[in-house]
Amino acid sequence: MTKALYSGSFDPMTNGHLDVIERASKMFDQIVVGVVSNPNKHPLFGLKERKELIKTATAHLPNVTVDDFDGLLANYVNRNGFNAVIRGLRATSDFEYEIQMAQMNARLFNAGVESIFLMTSPKYSFISSSMIKEVVSLNGNIDGLVPENILNEIKKKYSL
Numbered sequence: 001m002t003k004a005l006y007s008g009s010f011d012p013m014t015n016g017h018l019d020v021i022e023r024a025s026k027m028f029d030q031i032v033v034g035v036v037s038n039p040n041k042h043p044l045f046g047l048k049e050r051k052e053l054i055k056t057a058t059a060h061l062p063n064v065t066v067d068d069f070d071g072l073l074a075n076y077v078n079r080n081g082f083n084a085v086i087r088g089l090r091a092t093s094d095f096e097y098e099i100q101m102a103q104m105n106a107r108l109f110n111a112g113v114e115s116i117f118l119m120t121s122p123k124y125s126f127i128s129s130s131m132i133k134e135v136v137s138l139n140g141n142i143d144g145l146v147p148e149n150i151l152n153e154i155k156k157k158y159s160l
């Protein structure tokens with residue numbers, strides 16, 4: 001059985017993330033969306049909320065589950081027998097950080113674990129979670145950029 005991790009802060013998950021998950025779910029028997037609690041980013045959504053939102057948004061994908069971890073990603077990957085870690089690349093600006101992380105992780109992963117990069121669909125390549133939050137907080141329209149269940153919850157957070 002092949003198993004891949006797709007990890008990030010997901011504060012909140014966007015349609016760009018969902019697009020990567022949907023495509024990765026066709027390549028592996030199981031995809032685990034690993035939510036990192038990143039207190040430095042002062043998340044809008046708590047860890048439990050982020051996991052629930054992702055579970056609802058991926059309910060149509062039977063081989064996708066949601067988990068969380070803290071500490072070193074490579075330790076979580078090695079402990080749980082993953083074959084691969086999926087990353088989305090949106091623009092060339094992502095590349096420098098991603099190759100650095102992939103090369104460090106290559107030293108830390110068990111033998112045979114690979115980082116695999118999927119190019120983000122062009123219609124989502126400009127999205128980031130921070131930009132979504134900024135636009136909503138200033139009353140801008142983000143229809144179509146995040147899953148429906150998440151759109152409602154973000155609006156509630158900003159009392160819109």
Ligand code: COA
Pocket residue numbers: 007008009010011014015016017020036038071072073074088089090100101102104105120124127128129130131
């Ligand atoms: N569509 C839309 N947005 C995307 C995206 C996509 N396909 N891919 C990334 N993004 C956005 C995210 O929403 C996020 O936006 P934000 O900064 O506005 O919140 C931004 O791009 C960065 O995302 P990501 O690269 O997933 O960073 P992250 O901080 O969410 O998570 C980890 C990165 C979890 C993989 C990394 O920090 C990690 O491994 N942490 C564990 C500690 C560790 O092991 N460190 C050593 C690593 S070698």
